[in-house]
Amino acid sequence: MDKIELAKKISAALNCRPDQITDVNEMKAGMTNDSWTFMHAGKKLIFRMPGAGTDLLIDRKQEYEAYGAVRWLDMSDKIVFFDKHTGIKISEFIENGRACNPDDFNDVAKCITFLRDKLHMSCKHVSGEFDLIDKINFYETLMKQSKHSDYASVKNDIFELSRFVKKMPKLHCLTRIDPNCDNFLITSNRVYLLDWEYAAMQDPHLDIAMFALYSNYDRMKFDKLIDIYFNGKATAEQRLKIYSYAAMAGLLWSNWCEYKETLGITFGEYAQKQYDYAKHYASIVQYEKNRL
Numbered sequence: 058m059d060k061i062e063l064a065k066k067i068s069a070a071l072n073c074r075p076d077q078i079t080d081v082n083e084m085k086a087g088m089t090n091d092s093w094t095f096m097h098a099g100k101k102l103i104f105r106m107p108g109a110g111t112d113l114l115i116d117r118k119q120e121y122e123a124y125g126a127v128r129w130l131d132m133s134d135k136i137v138f139f140d141k142h143t144g145i146k147i148s149e150f151i152e153n154g155r156a157c158n159p160d161d162f163n164d165v166a167k168c169i170t171f172l173r174d175k176l177h178m179s180c181k182h183v184s185g186e187f188d189l190i191d192k193i194n195f196y197e198t199l200m201k202q203s204k205h206s207d208y209a210s211v212k213n214d215i216f217e218l219s220r221f222v223k224k225m226p227k228l229h230c231l232t233r234i235d236p237n238c239d240n241f242l243i244t245s246n247r248v249y250l251l252d253w254e255y256a257a258m259q260d261p262h263l264d265i266a267m268f269a270l271y272s273n274y275d276r277m278k279f280d281k282l283i284d285i286y287f288n289g290k291a292t293a294e295q296r297l298k299i300y301s302y303a304a305m306a307g308l309l310w311s312n313w314c315e316y317k318e319t320l321g322i323t324f325g326e327y328a329q330k331q332y333d334y335a336k337h338y339a340s341i342v343q344y345e346k347n348r349l
Contacts, residue, residue, distance in 0.1 A: 063093060067104050070138045070147055071097060088324070089115070089254060094150055101152075102137060107144040110320045113199060114313070115254045117144040119185035123256035126181045126231055132171070134242075134251050151249055157241035159272035166285050168241040169268060171248040172233060173286055177261040181231040187257035189305045190219050196312035203315060205332060214339040215308045218301040221346060225298050232259035237271045262295065266302035270310070270334055276341070279303070297346055300338045307335030 058066075064078040071078075080096040084103070092105045107115070121141045127133055138147040157168045193215070197203075205211070234255035242249040265286050269279045283291050283299060291299075314328035 067095060070145060101150040103148050103150050105146040109322065110317060116185060117141050119257060120254050122183045122185065123231065123253040126183050127176065130175050130179055132175045132250050133253065134249060151242055151244065154242035154244045157238040157243060159238045162281065164243060165282065167243065167248055169282060169286050172236055172250065172264060176231065176233060183231050183258060185257040187234050187255065187259045189309055193309050193312060196309065196316055200312055200315035200319060211308065211336055215305050215335060218304055218339055218342055222298055222301045225294060227260040227262065229258055230261060231256060232261045233264050234259065234267065236264050236268045262299055263302045266299045267306055270303050270306050273330055294349060297342055300342050304335045304338035304342065307331045311335060
């Protein structure tokens with residue numbers, strides 16, 4: 058889309074003239090959306106437009122509700138415009154921010170404790186649910202057939218983990234679902250958490266697993282993340298529950314990637330890593346759960 062067409066779309070959202078939209082620049086392509094920065098009335102803003110196939114993946118009314126739920130927690134970007142039907146969003150640009158570095162555990166500690174203290178401990182409630190097994194099955198229908206020859210076996214292992222997790226105690230509140238390091242923005246004096254597309258009701262401990270998965274942590278780093286979140290007091294049962302979530306999430310996002318591939322959008326080794334994570338942590342839990 059050229060800048061003239063973009064300026065028309067942005068001006069329609071802001072109810073202004075296209076010539077009042079200046080300095081339009083494309084940002085780094087995201088996995089789900091396309092975004093541009095621009096200037097309007099002396100402010101730098103971000104225009105987000107959903108990418109191909111996202112209408113089947115994301116409930117924008119649910120995203121809008123999540124933004125409303127966290128508005129008073131002062132932890133996200135400020136929304137200027139949001140269309141619940143199209144998913145078009147305009148937000149204020151946060152100056153001098155940088156993404157969390159998953160290999161810098163000073164950054165990680167800031168972000169995971171921010172997530173715990175701001176979101177999880179607030180125990181906000183919304184109407185939307187994010188059921189991992191339901192989503193795995195749904196993404197499977199979209200991707201038609203997996204490219205992995207052992208998919209049926211891996212899926213069976215994941216479903217067994219789901220039954221294991223169901224027996225465990227857990228909270229049920231607004232959970233971020235995809236706390237990718239790139240969605241944490243660190244400035245000189247605080248942290249922000251951007252893009253609430255998948256946020257819904259779940260066990261907040263799922264966010265720990267998702268953070269590790271997105272960061273492609275090995276077990277040592279994964280355990281360090283868990284220790285930071287729980288201040289070194291995680292039980293063996295909690296640890297195995299979070300490993301189980303990592304395995305389930307690995308298959309979930311692997312299916313997500315396979316669906317995207319049917320649209321001609323590929324993620325290279327990222328997609329394979331999701332699937333490998335599912336297999337690896339499923340095997341760890343299967344081995345260790347009998348020792349509880």
